[in-house]
Amino acid sequence: MTRVTSASDDDDDDGSFDLDVKMTFGYYTSFDSDETHHSNSGAYLFRPRTPDERLRAFIPDPTKSWAFRSDLVTEVHVGFDVPWMKQITRLRKGQPYVEVEYTVGPIPIDDGVGKEIVARYDSGIQSRGVLYTDSNGREFVQRKRGYRPTWELKEYEPVAGNYYPVNAAAYVEDEDKDDDDDDDDDHRASMAVLVDRSQGGASLSDGSIELMIQRRVLADDGRGVGEPLNETVGGVTPYPPYGDASRRGEGIVVKGVHRILVGEGGSGARLARSLMDRTWSPPHVFAASSVAASSDNVLFKRPGFSAFGGDLPENVMVITHSLVEKMGSVMTFLVRFAHQYAKGEDERLSKPARIDLNKFYGDDFVRVSIAEKTLSGNQDYDQWAKRRLRWKKGGGGVLPTAAAGDDEWIVELNPMEIKTYLIELSAV
Known part of the structure; x- marks a missing residue:
């Protein structure tokens, strides 16, 4: 016992x-x-x-x-x-x-x-x-x-x-x-x-x-x-x-x-x-030889490095951050943000979350463009939303959809919601 x-x-x-x-x-x-x-x-x-x-x-x-x-x-x-x-x-x-x-x-x-x-x-x-x-x-x-x-x-x-x-x-x-x-x-x-x-x-x-x-x-x-x-x-x-x-x-x-x-x-x-x-999914630990540490790779010459310049809210997780394309110094990433709590599970953490991507990426990158996609990443969200079925609630009303904010670099997530983006960043 x-x-x-x-x-x-x-x-x-x-x-x-x-x-x-x-x-x-x-x-x-x-x-x-x-x-x-x-x-x-x-x-x-x-x-x-x-x-x-x-x-x-x-x-x-x-x-x-x-x-x-x-x-x-x-x-x-x-x-x-x-x-x-x-x-x-x-x-x-x-x-x-x-x-x-x-x-x-x-x-x-x-x-x-x-x-x-x-x-x-x-x-x-x-x-x-x-x-x-x-x-x-x-x-x-x-x-x-x-x-x-x-x-x-x-x-x-x-x-x-x-x-x-x-x-x-x-x-x-x-x-x-x-x-x-x-x-x-x-x-x-x-x-x-x-x-x-x-x-x-x-x-x-x-x-x-x-x-x-x-x-x-x-x-x-x-x-x-x-x-x-x-x-x-x-x-x-x-x-x-x-x-x-x-x-x-x-x-x-x-x-x-x-x-x-x-x-x-x-x-x-x-x-x-x-x-x-x-x-x-615990963190993976990697070790490098002293030869790699003395190479020209700039990452090995710094005591720490993170592509992210800020912390996410406690109830949000990056579940995908994958390099899709690289052209010169511009890199395109497929990124998914997920709200990790369902409605009613926690008095504080089950509330909607807000991510300011203007502060999220660090000083090593310049933000170029951002486009919201469907969950699969193969369609523009705005175009898909115009064609989607509008389901009715039990009382006859139409289920609301989340309104887009004025700043496209600010992401808002409802409980259990996942949003997908193609984000272009340029290395400094």
């Missing part, structure tokens, strides 16, 4: 919020049948051997566990009763999250059984069967256990049938109490788990989030790949008629990271948004 603590937004308390979270690693065994009318667990399908199979938990081994402490970080390294599973729980100074780093593999298949490895985080949150998962890093979608919004579900696969894509984050929170419930709202809590890659996720019991971190199965699911999901370090031999398409070497080893944040009830989306981008 780990107690996760985060800063509180309530000025009346001691400035922190605590929630006990139990971390469990384990696996499901994969369904594998020789009968053609059955769907095996495979590249496209997750299906445990029995519909209501329970997670087979790994047991922590104290003889393989130890702790490390410094002024900047505290780490707890945990080994398990299987040699191919390791965990590091990490607390970084000044950070509001608990980081869980896992290393899995090679997954053994000597027993002829496929295995689907899961990390599960259990809390006391009364989520009432509700889980929220992101849709490709944008809107959060409400998922209800054993429920579909458009038809009456007859559930045959209670485990697999409640798994959903998690691209960036998932969260659970105490749902609203009944009117006659005497529980104080101060006890309501939220828990968000952030991922560094797309994974399957579920909440099979209240207050729980589980994420599938690795799979190795031995049967094809019959959905077009034509082979089991059995990745090995040596690859695969040629396919018939040139070979037998057999796997070479041991199974692969994967390493990944989850970050856990907790907070007051109703704050799940805000917690997830606060660190989603940094978890999924």
Whole structure:
């Protein structure tokens, strides 16, 4: 059991919020049948051997566990009763999250059984069967256990049938109490788990989030790949008629990271948004040789360099900044700015954002021109807007469109809005 603590937004308390979270690693065994009318667990399908199979938990081994402490970080390294599973729980100074780093593999298949490895985080949150998962890093979608919004579900696969894509984050929170419930709202809590890659996720019991971190199965699911999901370090031999398409070497080893944040009830989306981008796409670190440093490249002769001369608002991110064309000193960039919060997720950060590109680009560039494009970047936005369908609201009125400002170098974004531009800059 780990107690996760985060800063509180309530000025009346001691400035922190605590929630006990139990971390469990384990696996499901994969369904594998020789009968053609059955769907095996495979590249496209997750299906445990029995519909209501329970997670087979790994047991922590104290003889393989130890702790490390410094002024900047505290780490707890945990080994398990299987040699191919390791965990590091990490607390970084000044950070509001608990980081869980896992290393899995090679997954053994000597027993002829496929295995689907899961990390599960259990809390006391009364989520009432509700889980929220992101849709490709944008809107959060409400998922209800054993429920579909458009038809009456007859559930045959209670485990697999409640798994959903998690691209960036998932969260659970105490749902609203009944009117006659005497529980104080101060006890309501939220828990968000952030991922560094797309994974399957579920909440099979209240207050729980589980994420599938690795799979190795031995049967094809019959959905077009034509082979089991059995990745090995040596690859695969040629396919018939040139070979037998057999796997070479041991199974692969994967390493990944989850970050856990907790907070007051109703704050799940805000917690997830606060660190989603940094978890999924951390900065890349590069090193150069001393030869490069002594070259004529001006960048290596400066202690720091950024093409951007100013900071973006906290709720905005540059999601694309790609060089399209270079003619002499003039460079054309495809740039996308995205508002990273949805309406109602945060009292302050869910408001419209404003970016002044006159101040955004630094002194190393002269602004030449800017043109707003459609999201795909292949049409002028103004021309496309004249041809677009004007959807009506429920009351019969026409949905408003954002009005362009007087200064084309000032970008205004509504919650969850993405705007695309072709920007020409000239190097000084």
